[in-house]
Amino acid sequence: MIEQLKEHVNADAGLVRRGRFLSTNFLLEIGSTQWLINIVEGRVSSVTRGPFVMPSWSFALRAPQEEWARFWEADPRPGSHDLMALIKRRVLKAEGNLQVFMANLRYFKESLAKLRAGVAA
Amino acid sequence: MSASFEPIVGRYMNLQLLGRPHRLYVEEAGQGVPLLCLHTAGSDGRQYRALMNHKDITARHRVIAFDMPWHGKSSPPSGWHDEEYQLTSQQYTTMILEVMQALELDKPIVMGCSIGGRIVLHLALEHPERFRAIIGLQAGAHVDPYYDLNFLHRSDVHGGEVCGAIVSGLVGPDAPDKERWETLWHYMQGGPGVFKGDLYFYKLDGDIRGRVAQIDTTRCPLFLLSGEYDYSCTPEETLAVAGSIPGCEVTIMKGLGHFPMSEDPQAFLTHLLPVLEKIGRS
Numbered sequence: 001m002i003e004q005l006k007e008h009v010n011a012d013a014g015l016v017r018r019g020r021f022l023s024t025n026f027l028l029e030i031g032s033t034q035w036l037i038n039i040v041e042g043r044v045s046s047v048t049r050g051p052f053v054m055p056s057w058s059f060a061l062r063a064p065q066e067e068w069a070r071f072w073e074a075d076p077r078p079g080s081h082d083l084m085a086l087i088k089r090r091v092l093k094a095e096g097n098l099q100v101f102m103a104n105l106r107y108f109k110e111s112l113a114k115l116r117a118g119v120a121a
Numbered sequence: 122m123s124a125s126f127e128p129i130v131g132r133y134m135n136l137q138l139l140g141r142p143h144r145l146y147v148e149e150a151g152q153g154v155p156l157l158c159l160h161t162a163g164s165d166g167r168q169y170r171a172l173m174n175h176k177d178i179t180a181r182h183r184v185i186a187f188d189m190p191w192h193g194k195s196s197p198p199s200g201w202h203d204e205e206y207q208l209t210s211q212q213y214t215t216m217i218l219e220v221m222q223a224l225e226l227d228k229p230i231v232m233g234c235s236i237g238g239r240i241v242l243h244l245a246l247e248h249p250e251r252f253r254a255i256i257g258l259q260a261g262a263h264v265d266p267y268y269d270l271n272f273l274h275r276s277d278v279h280g281g282e283v284c285g286a287i288v289s290g291l292v293g294p295d296a297p298d299k300e301r302w303e304t305l306w307h308y309m310q311g312g313p314g315v316f317k318g319d320l321y322f323y324k325l326d327g328d329i330r331g332r333v334a335q336i337d338t339t340r341c342p343l344f345l346l347s348g349e350y351d352y353s354c355t356p357e358e359t360l361a362v363a364g365s366i367p368g369c370e371v372t373i374m375k376g377l378g379h380f381p382m383s384e385d386p387q388a389f390l391t392h393l394l395p396v397l398e399k400i401g402r403s
Contacts, residue, residue: 075294078350082290085352088267102272103279105286 001072001115002028002035006044008114016042019107024100027057028112031065042107059096067091074117083109129173131194136223138190139212145220146194147187151179154253154401155229157221158186159237161259161380162323163284163316164307165193168234171300171386177394181401182230187220191315193307206318209326213240214247221251230400234258235354235379236323238345242333242362249341254400256393257345259379261358262330264323274314281309284316291379293350295388304383338368342403344396345369348377370396 009015019042028035034050036057063071063086070080079085086092094101101108131148138145148166150173158169166186173184188195191206217240221229230253233241238260245255272278273287285305292301308316336343343366347359356373363371374381374392381389 079352079355081294081350082352084268084287084290088352098269098272099277102283103277105283106289109286109289 002030002049003047005037005111005115006047009044009111012110012114015107015110018042019104019111022100022104022107024058025056026100027055027060027062027096029060029062030068033065044111057096058100059094059098061092061094061101063092071112072115072117076116083112127170127174128179129170133194134187134220134223136219138216138219141198143190143198144196145187145190147185147220147224148173149183149185150174151182151184153181153183155224155226156182156184156397157217157226157229157231158184158382159217159231159233159240160186160189160192161235161237162319163192163288163311164304164380164383165189165195167193167307168304168380168383170383171390172382172393175386175390177390178397182397185224185226185229189216191312191318197312206314207326208236208319208322210240210243210322213322213327214243217244218248218251228253230254230256230397232256232258233260234382236319236327238354239323239327239329242329242336243327245336245338245341245343246329246332249337252341254342254344254403256396257343257359258381259347259351259354259359260345260362261354262333262362263328264353264358266320266324270317270320270324273317273320280313280316281311284311285309288379291351291353292384293348293376293378295376296378296384300384300386304380307383333362334365336366336369338366342400343369344372344400346372346374346381346392346396348374348379348381350377351379353379372396 022042023040025038036048036055038046129148129150134145134147160166160168165188169186172178191197231241238257241255241257285308288308289305345359345363347356363369372392
């Protein structure tokens with residue numbers, strides 16, 4: 001499912017345009033599974049599943065599997081519907097160079113919401 | 122489509138505020154009982170555009186919204202370029218009372234959202250005799266910071282983009298796109314550091330947890346309405362405030378978020394109109 005991020009993000013011309021000055025590598029942790037997601041000028045260039053020996057990333061987003069599952073429901077419940085809501089509830093840990101995350105917050109919110117059930121590419 | 126004007130009239134008011142000359146933008150519509158509306162942190166009076174265009178409200182109320190200094194079309198005071206803007210409880214309370222006096226408002230209903238919802242709790246506690254009724258939207262006694270506020274004002278993060286993105290999830294999921302993005306646009310237009318300066322009141326200075334239970338609703342009726350999807354001021358936090366104040370009436374608005382009057386006016390009006398009718402009967 002996470003691999004679909006590449007197809008879904010890259011098919012959204014508006015999202016790619018808004019991310020055109022963004023190139024980075026970030027870590028997405030879903031329970032015990034890690035993913036490295038590489039973005040080049042707003043396009044997702046690769047989605048790689050861990051485990052990793054020496055991963056390099058600008059920032060990491062870590063949450064339990066069940067929290068991500070609720071976030072990716074088609075109609076998420078209050079408190080599970082937005083990355084900042086997860087951070088407010090202290091279930092999503094954002095760490096690393098968060099300037100990259102915050103300077104492109106709309107991009108990351110909308111990209112990760114692409115994995116929601118029923119959201120078309 | 123032929124052009125048409127809305128019934129809203131906007132004017133600039135010059136007044137002495139907090140010991141300095143200020144130029145404030147004030148909008149109003151309707152006639153009757155004054156309904157003074159306070160916008161959220163980092164936004165402006167446009168959040169009340171739908172109320173000022175709604176005949177059921179303007180037929181019996183003079184709806185007034187002013188942009189706080191530094192916000193919307195109000196200017197920051199002269200000398201702002203060398204200052205850091207930080208809103209305090211004392212300044213906010215004084216500003217509201219001085220604007221009321223300047224507009225010669227006699228016992229208005231005051232309605233505020235978010236920081237406005239917090240300051241009306243301060244008003245309910247300290248100045249209940251000045252108001253006919255008090256309505257707090259998304260009102261809680263305190264919010265713990267849940268992100269580094271410095272990101273709202275630093276040179277390597279676009280202020281408008283980050284302010285809009287920070288609050289985007291506070292809009293309820295069923296809000297019409299037009300109103301959702303209008304609401305976020307207001308955030309994207311805020312001046313550098315203004316949202317952050319408002320949050321100084323919201324997250325630090327304006328904590329009223331220790332005193333909120335002293336509010337006496339026999340001196341002024343208090344109504345709290347909060348949206349279900351608000352994770353900044355959660356329904357639980359509003360219910361906790363309401364539970365500690367005898368006589369306080371509370372409504373949790375299903376499907377709505379942190380900006381009910383702006384993000385989904387039609388849904389909000391189904392909750393607000395009964396409250397205004399009740400105030401009108403009393």
